[in-house]
Amino acid sequence: MTRKTVTCTINGKRREFSIDVRSSLSEMLRGEASLDSIKHGCDVGECGACTVLIDGRPFNSCIYLAVWAEGKEILTLEGLTDTKGTISDIQQAFMDEGAVQCGFCTPGFIMSSIPIITSDTPASREEIRKQVSGNLCRCTGYENIVNAIEKTQKKRIEERKGSGKK
Amino acid sequence: MYDFKTLYEASSVEDALRLRKDHPKALVLAGGSDILIKLRGEEISGCELISIYALDELRGVCLEEDGSLLIRPLTSFSDITMHPLIKQCVPVLGEAVDQIGGPQIRNIGTIGGNICNGVTSADSASTLKAYDAVLELASFEGIRILPYAEFNLGPGKVDLRPGELLTGIRIPRESWEHTYGEYIKYAMRRAMDIATLGCSVNVRLTADKQRIDRLRIAFGVAAPTPVRGRTAEAAAIGHALDAALLDIVGEGSLADVMPRTSWRASKEFRLHLVQELARRATIAAIGKAGGTIND
Numbered sequence: 159m160t161r162k163t164v165t166c167t168i169n170g171k172r173r174e175f176s177i178d179v180r181s182s183l184s185e186m187l188r189g190e191a192s193l194d195s196i197k198h199g200c201d202v203g204e205c206g207a208c209t210v211l212i213d214g215r216p217f218n219s220c221i222y223l224a225v226w227a228e229g230k231e232i233l234t235l236e237g238l239t240d241t242k243g244t245i246s247d248i249q250q251a252f253m254d255e256g257a258v259q260c261g262f263c264t265p266g267f268i269m270s271s272i273p274i275i276t277s278d279t280p281a282s283r284e285e286i287r288k289q290v291s292g293n294l295c296r297c298t299g300y301e302n303i304v305n306a307i308e309k310t311q312k313k314r315i316e317e318r319k320g321s322g323k324k
Numbered sequence: 325m326y327d328f329k330t331l332y333e334a335s336s337v338e339d340a341l342r343l344r345k346d347h348p349k350a351l352v353l354a355g356g357s358d359i360l361i362k363l364r365g366e367e368i369s370g371c372e373l374i375s376i377y378a379l380d381e382l383r384g385v386c387l388e389e390d391g392s393l394l395i396r397p398l399t400s401f402s403d404i405t406m407h408p409l410i411k412q413c414v415p416v417l418g419e420a421v422d423q424i425g426g427p428q429i430r431n432i433g434t435i436g437g438n439i440c441n442g443v444t445s446a447d448s449a450s451t452l453k454a455y456d457a458v459l460e461l462a463s464f465e466g467i468r469i470l471p472y473a474e475f476n477l478g479p480g481k482v483d484l485r486p487g488e489l490l491t492g493i494r495i496p497r498e499s500w501e502h503t504y505g506e507y508i509k510y511a512m513r514r515a516m517d518i519a520t521l522g523c524s525v526n527v528r529l530t531a532d533k534q535r536i537d538r539l540r541i542a543f544g545v546a547a548p549t550p551v552r553g554r555t556a557e558a559a560a561i562g563h564a565l566d567a568a569l570l571d572i573v574g575e576g577s578l579a580d581v582m583p584r585t586s587w588r589a590s591k592e593f594r595l596h597l598v599q600e601l602a603r604r605a606t607i608a609a610i611g612k613a614g615g616t617i618n619d
């Protein structure tokens with residue numbers, strides 16, 4: 159068994175891990191870094207429950223070699239709360255819209271929605287559906303998930319407009 | 325843990341070629357969306373891997389001096405879809421790879437991996453075939469230039485020789501200029517699915533936009549490997565843009581395919597799809613080229 163040191167930035171902090179080279183990124187993040195938002199759903203890239211952002215884009219961490227994370231910037235759901243532990247608007251919107259039932263898929267959906275809610279171009283419901291089409295939910299029927307993302311996207315675009323005017 | 329035996333991480337293309345030479349049995353790992361998934365099962369457990377994923381020199385798209393569009397093999401599907409040169413020269417390729425898997429898969433999956441796997445369902449394959457793509461295969465022996473038309477040897481088997489690495493995919497200027505294409509993927513779901521059948525058509529019209537100057541068509545999942553519909557192509561040259569053209573393309577396509585029955589669809593249904601998708605993609609491509617079909 160070969161071990162290797164991997165250095166990367168996770169949720170804004172520089173971290174270093176000594177890992178077995180056979181580890182997936184999901185195993186490193188959940189096992190070594192104790193980031194429990196990463197779910198081992200299917201482990202084969204089908205369900206999106208392990209989605210994290212790598213350099214700003216969503217990836218399935220279950221089909222990503224941990225050693226590839228070297229030098230990368232990784233964002234997980236834990237990185238969305240502020241320093242006091244207050245949850246972000248998108249997390250709140252998922253709760254308000256009833257987009258969470260068992261919650262297993264939720265971190266993955268929220269991470270997949272980040273490119274939409276941080277973009278200045280409004281996405282249609284159809285585009286939102288496409289953007290989260292790599293995430294599966296057994297409980298909600300998706301409608302409320304799309305609602306939560308749409309609502310947060312609108313709110314953020316309004317906020318940016320507001321702050322731009324000042 | 326993935327169940328592989330050894331991981332060799334290439335630090336440069338040269339290093340990758342050396343690793344290919346020294347470890348002929350090792351599999352080349354690009355984005356891993358096939359190999360890492362297979363490693364969750366038993367099929368290839370215990371294998372050796374050469375990871376080339378970190379080689380940024382194998383990423384990107386550019387136009388060369390002679391107007392060839394050069395796509396480096398590690399370019400991800402989403403980077404291909406978003407790239408301005410792809411949008412300008414072969415937008416249909418960007419549209420085709422935008423139908424693979426879901427966003428996460430399109431961020432990790434690479435075009436080189438897609439074609440080196442040699443599967444007939446690869447969504448990039450039919451469009452690259454239909455555009456007469458040319459492959460650049462590097463080894464310590466030198467560079468071998470091979471038409472993509474000759475690359476697929478059988479299901480999952482490609483003409484990648486020991487010690488070789490795919491380092492470039494080229495679409496010559498003559499192939500993309502004044503040419504407009506359409507890809508239709510027929511699948512049971514709109515995302516996260518493999519094509520039941522795929523069809524890519526591109527046309528170049530005569531200057532007056534009244535006739536076909538060149539039509540090229542290729543299919544995925546219509547044969548053991550992605551195939552060109554040469555019979556339909558030959559019959560379409562110089563043809564007027566009318567209903568008879570669509571019949572010729574649809575029926576002509578049947579001559580070059582040999583689909584089989586699988587759990588996804590029967591042979592008969594696939595033959596129906598070959599004709600129907602060929603017609604529809606031809607109509608769309610002609611429309612994009614600024615032509616109208618007169619009946």
Ligand code: FES
Binds near residue numbers: 197
């Ligand atoms: S656990 Fe990674 S996609 Fe399902």
Ligand code: FES
Binds near residue numbers: 259264297298
């Ligand atoms: S809330 Fe249960 S899987 Fe989505």
